[in-house]
Amino acid sequence: MVTQAGPSRARPLWVVCALVVLAVSMIAALLGGAADISPWQVVLQVVDWLPLVHVDSGLAPVEQGLLYELRLPRVLVAAVVGGLLAMAGAGYQGVFRNPLADPYLLGAAAGAGLAATAAIVLLPSVAGSIPVAAFLGAVGGVFLAYTLGNTAGRAGGTATLVLAGVAVTSFLTAIQTFVQQFKVEELQRIYSWILGDVGGGWDQFWLVLPYAAVSAVLLLLHGRMLDVLSVGDEEATSLGVPAARVRLMVLLAASLATAAAVAVSGLIGFVGIVVPHVVRRIAGGSYRIVLPLSLIGGAAFLVLADLVARTVIAPAELPIGVVTMFVGAPFFVAVLRMTRRAST
Amino acid sequence: MISAHGLSVRLGERDVLDGVSFEVRQGEWVGVIGPNGAGKSTLLKALMGLVAHRGEILLGSRPSRELKPRQRARLLAYAPQTPALPPDMTVFDYALLGRTPYIPYLGRESRHDREVTGSVLERLDLTALAGRRVGELSGGERQRVVLARALAQEAPALLLDEPTTALDLGHQQQVLELVDRLRRTDGLTVVTTLHDLTVAGLYADSLLLLTGGRAAAAGEPARVLTEELVGRHFDAHVKIEPGPDGRPVVHLVRGGP
Numbered sequence: 001m002v003t004q005a006g007p008s009r010a011r012p013l014w015v016v017c018a019l020v021v022l023a024v025s026m027i028a029a030l031l032g033g034a035a036d037i038s039p040w041q042v043v044l045q046v047v048d049w050l051p052l053v054h055v056d057s058g059l060a061p062v063e064q065g066l067l068y069e070l071r072l073p074r075v076l077v078a079a080v081v082g083g084l085l086a087m088a089g090a091g092y093q094g095v096f097r098n099p100l101a102d103p104y105l106l107g108a109a110a111g112a113g114l115a116a117t118a119a120i121v122l123l124p125s126v127a128g129s130i131p132v133a134a135f136l137g138a139v140g141g142v143f144l145a146y147t148l149g150n151t152a153g154r155a156g157g158t159a160t161l162v163l164a165g166v167a168v169t170s171f172l173t174a175i176q177t178f179v180q181q182f183k184v185e186e187l188q189r190i191y192s193w194i195l196g197d198v199g200g201g202w203d204q205f206w207l208v209l210p211y212a213a214v215s216a217v218l219l220l221l222h223g224r225m226l227d228v229l230s231v232g233d234e235e236a237t238s239l240g241v242p243a244a245r246v247r248l249m250v251l252l253a254a255s256l257a258t259a260a261a262v263a264v265s266g267l268i269g270f271v272g273i274v275v276p277h278v279v280r281r282i283a284g285g286s287y288r289i290v291l292p293l294s295l296i297g298g299a300a301f302l303v304l305a306d307l308v309a310r311t312v313i314a315p316a317e318l319p320i321g322v323v324t325m326f327v328g329a330p331f332f333v334a335v336l337r338m339t340r341r342a343s344t
Numbered sequence: 345m346i347s348a349h350g351l352s353v354r355l356g357e358r359d360v361l362d363g364v365s366f367e368v369r370q371g372e373w374v375g376v377i378g379p380n381g382a383g384k385s386t387l388l389k390a391l392m393g394l395v396a397h398r399g400e401i402l403l404g405s406r407p408s409r410e411l412k413p414r415q416r417a418r419l420l421a422y423a424p425q426t427p428a429l430p431p432d433m434t435v436f437d438y439a440l441l442g443r444t445p446y447i448p449y450l451g452r453e454s455r456h457d458r459e460v461t462g463s464v465l466e467r468l469d470l471t472a473l474a475g476r477r478v479g480e481l482s483g484g485e486r487q488r489v490v491l492a493r494a495l496a497q498e499a500p501a502l503l504l505d506e507p508t509t510a511l512d513l514g515h516q517q518q519v520l521e522l523v524d525r526l527r528r529t530d531g532l533t534v535v536t537t538l539h540d541l542t543v544a545g546l547y548a549d550s551l552l553l554l555t556g557g558r559a560a561a562a563g564e565p566a567r568v569l570t571e572e573l574v575g576r577h578f579d580a581h582v583k584i585e586p587g588p589d590g591r592p593v594v595h596l597v598r599g600g601p
Contacts, residue, residue: 097428221450227437228444230430238392238422239444239497240414284477285432 014283018296022079025300029075029307030067037063073205078198078306078320079299080205080212081265082275084257086298089272090279090290091219091254094226095247096158103258103272106161106251107168111141112262114176117190121183130193131207131263138259144168146251158247195319196268198306204264211260218253219291226250226287268321270328271298271305278335301328345370345501345533346391346420350399353386353557360386362557363399370500373527373534375548377541377568379578382554384537385425388503391535392422403501417445421494425505425537427486431479435489438478439465442496464495468522484515491522501533508543520547541594545569546587553577566592 030042037059044057045067059067088103096105104110115137119129149164180190198204225246228236233243261268279293302320305327309318346368353361361383368374376384390397393408393416401408403419411419421442429438442464443457465471468488473481478489487507494502507523508516524547527534538544544551545565553561553568555577561568569592571584580596587593 224447224452225449227430227433228441230428230433231438231441232424232428234389234394234424235422235427237394237413238417238420239441240412240417241444242413280432284434284437285430286434286437 011289014289015292015296018293018300022296022300022303025303025307026075026079029078029303030071032071032307032311037067042067069201073202074199074306075303077200077205077208077264078302080208081198081261081268082271082302082305083295083299084208084212084215084261085268085271086275086294086301087216087219087291088254088257088261089298090276090287090294091222091226091250091257092272093276094229094287094290095250095254096162097230097232098158098162099277100273101162102269103254103261104169104267104269106165106255107141107145107172108138108255108258108262109141109267110169110172110176111144112138112259113194113267114172114179115140116193116266117176117180120186120189120193121179124186131204134266135259135263138262139255141168141172142251142255142259192319193266194321196266196321196324198265198302198320199310199317200264208260208264211256215253215257215260216295219250219257220295222246222250222253223286223288223291226291230285230287266321268302268324270324270332271302274324274328274332275301277332281335345372345404346535347402348391348399349401351387351390351401352398353383353390353395355386355395359557361390361397361554364554364557364559365399366552366559366562368501368533368535370533371527371531372549373524373536373547375544375551375565376535376537376554377539377544377551378554378560383557384554385505387554388422388505388535388537391503392416392420394422414445417497417499419499420501420503421497421499422503423490423494423505423507425509427490429478429486429489431477433478434474435470435476435478435481435492436461436465436474438489439470439492439496442493442498445497460498461492461496464492467526468492468495483510483512484518487511487515487519488522491519495526500531501535504534504536506537506539508538508540516543523547541569541574542587542592545592545594566590569594 027039027042031037031039041057041059044055045059045064047053048055048057085103092101092103092105093099112134115133116130119133123129145165145168146161148168149161152160152164180187225241228239228241229243229246236243275298276290276294279290279297283289283293305323306320308327309320309323312318349365351361351364352359364387376387378384386395389395391401393413408416440453440457440461443453443461446457447453465474468491470488470492473485481489507519511519523534526532548565550563551565551568552559553573560577561573569584571582574580574582574584574594583595583597584592
């Protein structure tokens, strides 16, 4: 029957495919750099880590330690951060109905950059101050942009909100540049933070996880509402949906995701914009599929980007943000060309 | 079914609607006509509760302002003049949006919602297109898809803002005939704005002529579409004759005004 074979019935299949891609990426990333560990041993080892399962992977304790203490948290942080950024990007694109919206649109990046710079310059000896400062800065930047946008324009409107984001970003970036001039010797630390890092170990992972969980659940729940918003505020209202409230909820959740990601890993660019678009090209434009696939796809993308970052000039490392942009941009163009549609 | 008393809308410094009263009976097709900027679209938006307004609107016997947006959306379905069609969404998913007033805020659609959507697509000959992306459709198909979304809402009244703009002659006829057929089979009440006066006179049971935010005339097409009224309010030189079925046909006269 037609009604039951509706097009959106293919969704679980896409999610399964994406999860397989993510799993393969994570295994590959766990392997990366160690020539004498076989993929099969890594798989066995991963199974062994699962609760209540015991398998002998044949790995020496040193190798197990390397995997568990260094590689595994790194892969997990990359996955969580990538997933958050991609999903937040999709959320922002839905709220603003603008394909160029990214997680940093409302001043989250500039706020975090300023606060992290201030922490590096003013509190150099306080351990763990950077993520806290970056988180507060990101939240503050978004809050500033949102308040400004709503007082300058029609409440709940999108155009002035974007402009407010641009203004806040410029303003905060100017202050950040000003502050960093006081401590030129910290420039390298500041820039390496800005370009992103996912190598902070288990602490970094546990720090980001609760925020990740809350924002992911909130965003995934709003998929259908974002579909309704995509027909415009007036039509959404005519369907009985409180457009301004939905927008606020999604902005809150996406901003929380962005702030959490920025706090643990700095400003990693391009994930939030490239992943949702690739997903849309492949699996269609409904946010009910775009959000979950962006979460999984963003995770896989950043895990692989990190793998490249730490292997391509080993033993040195590239900043992961450089890789996401360097690899992401051509990849994006390739996907756009491959999936070019007859009418656009 | 719908009645408005003293409906006024002020946008900025301008009175877009000023004390308009009218009545739409159940199963009736009312055409709203008038020159550009007369307030036709605003009238539909005010009925739908999309713009702040004064005056009273009754839907059935209940005042519209007492209804929650979701309740109102179950009584009135609205399609704007240029609907925003998310290009990557499939036809089925787009039509399914019409079920929104029946789905809990963060919930998901039921089997019944999917069945209603499927049968609406079938009625509008859209089943074959269900999996296509909305951005790939032709103008006539788009208009049918928008109509499908409105019908999936299962509201007893349809408010359509210029449903035939940007359609060629044949597709205009196709869409209007479709609305007419649905109206007859389902007893739907229809309010449309229409800029083509002859078309408005052909399909509507009664017309409401708006100028400068006020109701200038209302009633049967033959009483509203007169050379005198049209000439005055549209600032046009026209000749109006009864067509084959007795309904008025409006011709432009070359050389005037």
